[in-house]
Structure formats: structure tokens, C-alpha cells
Amino acid sequence: MTAPGTEPTAGPGTEATAGPSHQTTIGPDDNPATGSEAATIAHRRTHPITPLVTGWKIVVGIVAVLTAQNIARLAGDFTWGRALAALGILVVAVVIAVVASALSWWFTTYAVDESGVALHKGLLSKSREFAPREKIESVTVERPFLARLLGLSKVRVEVAGGGESYLDIEYVRAADAEELRTRILAVAAGVDPRQVDAASTPTAPGDLTDADQEPSADGAPPASAPPASAPDPLRKLLKGEVEDGELIAEIPTQRLVHSLVRDADFLLSIVFGIIGGIVAIGLGIWQDGFAFASLIALLPALIALPKYVFGRIEGGWGFVSRITDRGLRMRRGLLNTRTDNIATGRIQRFALKRPLLWRSPGWTSVSVTVAGIGDDSNEASNVLPVGTREELWLTLGHLAPTLGTADDMATLEHLLTAPARDIDGLRAPHRLQWYSRRTQVVVLLPGVLIQRHGLLARKLVIIPRDRIQQVAIEDDPFARRLRSLDLKVGVAGHTETIGDLPREAARHLHAVLAHDAATSRRYSDRSTWREPALALSASSGAGQETGR
Amino acid sequence: MDAMNQPPREFVEPPESQLQVPVETQRGPAPMPRVSERRLEAAQKPGPRSESSDREPSDREPSDPPVPIVTDDGPRIGASGLKPVSPKLIPARYIAGIPGYVTGVLMIAACLVLWWWQGWWWLGLVAVIPAITVVQGLLFTPRRVRAIGYLDGEDELIVASGLMFRNVVTVPYGRIQSVKIDEGPVDRSYGLAKISFTTAADAGETLPGLPKEEAERLRELLTRRGIDTMAAL
Numbered sequence: 001m002t003a004p005g006t007e008p009t010a011g012p013g014t015e016a017t018a019g020p021s022h023q024t025t026i027g028p029d030d031n032p033a034t035g036s037e038a039a040t041i042a043h044r045r046t047h048p049i050t051p052l053v054t055g056w057k058i059v060v061g062i063v064a065v066l067t068a069q070n071i072a073r074l075a076g077d078f079t080w081g082r083a084l085a086a087l088g089i090l091v092v093a094v095v096i097a098v099v100a101s102a103l104s105w106w107f108t109t110y111a112v113d114e115s116g117v118a119l120h121k122g123l124l125s126k127s128r129e130f131a132p133r134e135k136i137e138s139v140t141v142e143r144p145f146l147a148r149l150l151g152l153s154k155v156r157v158e159v160a161g162g163g164e165s166y167l168d169i170e171y172v173r174a175a176d177a178e179e180l181r182t183r184i185l186a187v188a189a190g191v192d193p194r195q196v197d198a199a200s201t202p203t204a205p206g207d208l209t210d211a212d213q214e215p216s217a218d219g220a221p222p223a224s225a226p227p228a229s230a231p232d233p234l235r236k237l238l239k240g241e242v243e244d245g246e247l248i249a250e251i252p253t254q255r256l257v258h259s260l261v262r263d264a265d266f267l268l269s270i271v272f273g274i275i276g277g278i279v280a281i282g283l284g285i286w287q288d289g290f291a292f293a294s295l296i297a298l299l300p301a302l303i304a305l306p307k308y309v310f311g312r313i314e315g316g317w318g319f320v321s322r323i324t325d326r327g328l329r330m331r332r333g334l335l336n337t338r339t340d341n342i343a344t345g346r347i348q349r350f351a352l353k354r355p356l357l358w359r360s361p362g363w364t365s366v367s368v369t370v371a372g373i374g375d376d377s378n379e380a381s382n383v384l385p386v387g388t389r390e391e392l393w394l395t396l397g398h399l400a401p402t403l404g405t406a407d408d409m410a411t412l413e414h415l416l417t418a419p420a421r422d423i424d425g426l427r428a429p430h431r432l433q434w435y436s437r438r439t440q441v442v443v444l445l446p447g448v449l450i451q452r453h454g455l456l457a458r459k460l461v462i463i464p465r466d467r468i469q470q471v472a473i474e475d476d477p478f479a480r481r482l483r484s485l486d487l488k489v490g491v492a493g494h495t496e497t498i499g500d501l502p503r504e505a506a507r508h509l510h511a512v513l514a515h516d517a518a519t520s521r522r523y524s525d526r527s528t529w530r531e532p533a534l535a536l537s538a539s540s541g542a543g544q545e546t547g548r
Numbered sequence: 549m550d551a552m553n554q555p556p557r558e559f560v561e562p563p564e565s566q567l568q569v570p571v572e573t574q575r576g577p578a579p580m581p582r583v584s585e586r587r588l589e590a591a592q593k594p595g596p597r598s599e600s601s602d603r604e605p606s607d608r609e610p611s612d613p614p615v616p617i618v619t620d621d622g623p624r625i626g627a628s629g630l631k632p633v634s635p636k637l638i639p640a641r642y643i644a645g646i647p648g649y650v651t652g653v654l655m656i657a658a659c660l661v662l663w664w665w666q667g668w669w670w671l672g673l674v675a676v677i678p679a680i681t682v683v684q685g686l687l688f689t690p691r692r693v694r695a696i697g698y699l700d701g702e703d704e705l706i707v708a709s710g711l712m713f714r715n716v717v718t719v720p721y722g723r724i725q726s727v728k729i730d731e732g733p734v735d736r737s738y739g740l741a742k743i744s745f746t747t748a749a750d751a752g753e754t755l756p757g758l759p760k761e762e763a764e765r766l767r768e769l770l771t772r773r774g775i776d777t778m779a780a781l
Contacts, residue, residue, distance in 0.1 A: 346781060469747040470749055476713045490747065490748075493750070510616065518703035
């Protein structure tokens with residue numbers, strides 16, 4: 001316990017790491033409770049180089065806008081005087097941007113205490129963001145490119161709530177970022193942050209009292225910490241990453257690489273991207289002669305391809321997923337590791353895909369549509385980039401409701417592997433709809449509605465019947481000729497079109513699904529809600545164990 | 549797993565109380581028989597869910613398959629018992645469409661004048677687009693309004709609309725997230741209102757041309773039944 005007025009209790013932790021020297025408390029309106037136990041960690045500023053990074057973004061933006069407009073003319077009117085003038089303007093812009101960023105940096109502070117994470121920003125318009133402990137869903141350390149060059153990282157605290165709610169602590173040192181992350185995770189788990197500091201110092205691990213493990217917000221018993229040595233849960237936290245919970249999938253790098261090589265979509269897009277780039281450059285040179293300007297104009301398109309490739313690799317590299325009582329936690333990434341957290345109760349729809357060349361090893365990729373997660377964080381919705389059958393079963397068993405058949409896994413395998421004409425279900429009625437008849441079939445199971453489509457790659461869309469929000473039937477003159485109707489099934493965030501169903505069957509299916517939408521998942525009937533087959537044994541009354 | 553090499557074991561005749569994809573005898577090791585309508589009807593036995601809930605609002609026996617809501621007799625799909633909206637919507641739509649019609653006519657006139665004056669014959673083709681819009685608005689508005697129908701059922705609201713591209717949507721009360729009543733100036737002078745509601749799926753539905761009391765009654769019904777039967781996402 002340090003005396004008030006001296007360095008606050010964050011001291012030991014920061015002494016262990018060579019942190020930035022600006023540790024002073026800021027302003028009269030910050031740093032509450034210095035008189036009491038000094039439990040709060042004083043507000044700190046982020047790293048001093050931060051203005052360079054954020055200022056550089058502004059400069060790049062200005063430069064991009066200017067050059068995009070005038071590039072052709074600039075290339076033609078090049079003189080040294082003009083170049084020097086442009087350089088001068090650039091320097092002025094850089095200085096202004098950096099000064100503006102420095103000002104905003106000076107007034108940006110963050111603090112982590114036992115009630116949550118606070119971020120105070122703003123010179124003229126002050127903004128105070130606060131992430132309460134109970135709502136913290138995950139903490140990610142991200143390293144954007146320029147920040148990585150300077151050895152900085154960004155810590156993002158995801159808060160339960162809409163898709164866009166997070167708190168960004170921008171640019172702390174990389175080592176500090178990991179420590180900050182473990183501290184925030186400790187706070188979210190209910191551990192006193194002081195004990196995290198004490199444990200992270202090399203001295204005196206024996207001083208630890210029992211970890212103050214309050215039960216987490218959803219009431220899961222704290223018995224996840226074994227009654228054995230008290231530093232154990234802290235040590236698990238300090239190791240970081242996704243360590244708690246039951247392991248679902250761990251993708252070895254070799255499998256990821258093989259899967260990418262075997263993915264025809266991926267290869268074709270690379271090939272076409274390269275061919276397109278070469279053709280575009282060739283055309284440009286052939287028509288206008290070698291013009292630097294035309295290359296600059298093509299730059300965004302040329303960058304898109306490596307970005308796509310890199311994105312696919314990042315989405316699966318080192319993928320680990322575990323199921324915890326807070327939901328599904330996933331970790332992935334090569335250069336930019338990110339941890340995602342999906343609350344399993346909010347999953348509305350599953351999309352399984354098995355490309356042609358993945359059939360023999362039996363790999364499948366699973367992505368989900370989650371209520372509340374928008375399209376921008378599309379990486380988070382890919383819960384299994386490439387998984388074996390066992391991993392597929394574990395993933396779906398924990399996330400999806402029971403399908404309702406006697407052997408769910410065999411049903412899924414059958415739906416994924418059998419040719420479409422061999423699957424028992426609804427398909428297009430008319431001869432002219434030959435493509436749909438060949439590749440598309442709709443299967444209604446007790447728990448879910450499954451649509452299989454795709455010619456070479458086997459794709460399944462699984463919609464749990466209790467997540468359906470509305471059902472619509474669409475008719476048009478051509479459909480009347482073809483004796484078919486379209487069904488539009490709406491779940492939260494997505495409307496699935498199930499086209500080309502026979503008219504009678506479509507009407508009956510509509511009635512069944514409308515009944516499901518009207519009667520399932522009522523708040524008044526919680527006991528009748530379908531649970532995943534492999535519900536966590538920790539939760540009381542683990543769900544129906546039909547399935548397997 | 550060798551599940552691929554064995555016939556799927558789940559396609560077995562289910563006990564009566566369970567809803568299953570019903571099974572016919574399998575021909576050979578793997579191929580499944582083709583679908584038939586009868587199979588879907590047999591598949592509609594409600595699951596254990598509805599048996600356990602006592603508050604089944606409709607009078608159906610638990611083992612009856614749900615009766616199809618959408619009817620297919622006649623020139624258009626619909627539902628039995630659909631109520632039409634107020635016929636006053638027809639003049640209301642005409643009046644509300646006047647700015648659009650005037651703009652369209654002006655565009656056609658401008659195209660024709662320029663064609664005659666400058667000889668740009670292709671403007672005649674350009675003028676076809678506003679011409680089609682204006683003509684189909686003038687001709688089809690009455691029929692379109694008469695094709696709108698709604699039905700506030702026990703558990704859900706059914707809205708049908710459209711002439712050629714017909715759309716019948718079923719929205720359960722418990723899934724409705726928000727209800728809104730709009731009255732434009734033209735609607736208000738005819739005593740009409742438009743009710744729009746959204747669910748968690750992005751598409752929101754609208755029901756125009758309701759008399760004001762009916763719109764209020766519907767809104768009150770949607771809110772009350774929505775709270776009674778509110779469903780989680």
C-alpha cells in the first residue's frame with residue numbers, strides 16, 4: 001500500500017516494464033479516490049509518438065485526395081519549382097496535422113480500474129467513454145501497419161451491445177499493450193487489478209492473497225478456478241490469448257495453407273486478378289505510352305488482390321476457438337492477431353461451405369450471421385475457416401440448436417456430400433428450371449430449415465426455425481408459368497430467398513415456418529427454447545441431449 | 549468418420565410425436581427417393597414445443613399440420629379473409645402523385661420539343677421511360693390499391709400487395725420491433741393513415757390506406773399482442 005500522493009499503485013507494474021515517463025495524473029477532474037486505498041490506476045496518456053501516427057493518417061488522406069484529382073496534369077506539368085512548392089505545402093500539411101494530433105493526444109487519457117475501462121478524450125469537446133466491467137466482451141491487441149513499424153499497438157475493448165461498440169486505446173507500446181490487455185481481462189473476470197500487477201512483478205509471488213474471484217455477470221460459478229494454488233488463474237490470464245473454456249478447433253498452419261491452395265474460388269480470383277492487372281497495365285502502356293500516372297490510378301485495384309489474399313490468410317492463421325460461458329471465443333491472425341467473441345445465443349443463421357477439392361479431406365468452413373454484428377467485421381462471423389468433421393460437429397454442436405434427427409452429424413454429412421438429386425427435400429418443379437433442380441434442394445428438419453445449393457462447392461444454409469422473424473411468399477407471372485413460388489425467410493440481419501419451390505409445397509412450408517416464427521422463443525416460454533446439443537455442462541439443466 | 553459410406557441412419561420412421569423428415573424405404577445404399585407434396589404435409593406435425601405450451605391461441609389440435617395461410621385460387625395469391633384497405637386511397641394516391649405526373653409530362657414534353665426543334669431523334673427513346681411511368685401510374689393505381697389486403701390473425705399479421713409481382717408476408721406479433729403511423733397531408737385530408745412496422749430482419753412492411761381509427765386499432769393490437777407474445781432474437 002503506497003502512501004497517497006506518491007506514485008499510485010500502478011507503480012510496481014510500470015516499473016517492471018520500461019513504460020513511458022508521462023505517468024503524472026492529469027487535471028483536477030481526474031483521478032478519483034486518491035485518498036482511499038488508491039485502488040484506481042491513475043489515468044495515463046498513450047505513447048508520445050501517437051501524434052505522428054494519427055497525424056500521418058491525415059496527411060496521407062490529404063495527399064491521396066489531391067493526387068487523385070490532378071495526377072495526370074501533375075505528371076505533365078512537372079517543373080522543379082512546382083515540385084518544391086508542392087513539397088513545401090506537404091511539409092506544412094504534415095506540421096499542421098501533427099500539431100493537431102499532438103493536441104488531441106495531450107488530452108487523451110485512459111484508466112483501468114476495478115469498475116471498468118475509462119477513456120477520456122478531447123480538447124474542446126470532451127468525451128468520456130466508459131466500458132463497465134460486466135459488459136466487456138473481449139480485448140484485442142491490433143497492430144495497424146504504421147503503428148507496427150514504430151513498435152506500437154492498439155488495444156480494443158469490445159463492449160456488449162450493438163455491433164459498433166468498442167473502446168480504442170490507441171497506440172501504446174507493444175509490450176505495454178499485452179500487459180494492458182491482461183489487466184483489462186483480469187478486471188473483466190473480477191480479479192483485482194492490483195493483484196495482476198503484483199503477480200507480474202518478478203518479486204514476491206508468495207505475497208498473493210487468494211484471487212478475488214467474484215462470479216462473472218452471468219452467474220456462472222467461480223469454480224472454474226480450481227481450489228488449488230491461488231496464482232493459477234492469474235497465471236492463466238497472464239499468458240493471454242484464448243486459454244479458458246473448452247477447445248473446439250485449432251487449425252494447424254499446414255491445413256490452412258492446403259485449404260487455400262485447394263480452394264478453387266480463391267485460386268481463380270488470384271489468377272483473374274493477376275491477369276486483369278497485367279491486361280490493364282498492358283493496355284495502359286499500349287495506348288498512352290508508359291505513363292506513371294496510369295500506374296498510380298491502377299494502384300487501388302492492384303492493392304486489392306494482395307489485400308484479399310492476405311485477408312484470407314489472416315482469417316485463418318493460427319485459428320483457435322473455444323467455447324466459454326461468455327460465448328465462443330476465437331483467436332486468429334498472423335501479423336495482426338485478433339480475438340473475437342460471439343455470444344452463442346445471438347446466432348441467427350449458419351452458412352457451411354465445402355469446395356470441390358475439400359471433399360476428400362472432408363473440410364468445411366462455417367460462417368454465421370449474428371444479430372448485432374454488422375458486415376464490416378466480417379472476419380468475426382467466420383467461426384471456422386477450415387475444419388475437419390470433428391471440429392465441424394463440435395462447432396455446430398455448441399452453436400446450433402439440435403437438428404432434430406436421430407443422428408445429426410450423419411444428416412449433415414449426407415447433406416454436404418450427397419449429390420443434390422439424392423437428397424430428400426423440395427426442389428424446383430419445372431423442366432426449365434434445370435439448374436435449380438440439379439443443384440438446389442430445401443430440407444425441413446424439426447429444428448432447422450436447410451437449403452443446399454451450389455454446383456461444385458457444396459453450400460448449406462442452415463436457419464434455425466426458432467429464429468425466423470417473418471416469412472413472405474412472392475409470385476410473379478413467370479413463376480406462375482413455371483408453377484413455382486419464391487419464399488423469403490427473414491432472420492435478424494438477413495433475408496434468405498428460397499426460390500423455385502413448387503406452389504403447393506411453398507404454401508405449406510410457409511404455414512409451417514410462420515407457425516414457428518409466431519410461437520417459438522417467446523420470453524414467456526423459456527423452458528421450451530431449443531438448446532444446442534453440446535450445451536456447456538456448467539450451465540444448469542444442460543439442454544436436450546438428442547442429436548449425439 | 550465413415551458416415552459417408554453408410555446410409556444416413558437418421559432417415560428412420562419417427563415416433564408419432566416427433567417431427568421428422570419422413571422416410572420412404574431406401575432404394576439401394578444411398579439414393580433418397582424424390583420429394584412429394586404428401587411428404588411435406590406429413591412433416592408438418594408440430595414438435596414437442598407446441599405440445600408443451602398451453603397457450604396455443606388457435607383451436608388447432610396439436611397434431612394437425614398448419615393449414616396453409618396463403619391461398620392460390622384465383623388470379624393472384626392471397627389469404628382467406630383478407631380485408632381490403634380503404635378505397636379512398638385511390639384518389640389520395642392520384643393527388644399525391646400529381647407532382648410526379650407533372651414532372652413526367654414535362655420531361656416528355658421537353659424531349660418531344662427538343663426532338664422537333666433540334667432533330668435529336670433519340671430523345672424520343674429517352675421519353676419512353678417517363679411515359680411508361682406516368683401511364684402505368686394513371687392506369688393501374690386503382691387496381692393496385694384494390695390488390696392490397698391485410699388480415700390481423702391470431703398470431704400474426706398478413707399483408708398482401710402487388711399486382712403482377714405479388715407479395716404476401718406473414719409477420720408474427722411477437723417479432724415486431726417497432727410500429728409507426730404516418731399521415732401525409734394528402735392522406736390526412738382523406739382520413740387515412742399508413743402503418744409501418746419493422747422486425748429484426750431488415751425489411752419493414754407498410755400498410756397504406758387505412759382509415760385512421762383502423763390504423764390506431766391495429767397499432768394498439770400490434771403493441772398489445774407484441775408484448776404478450778414477445779420473442780427473443
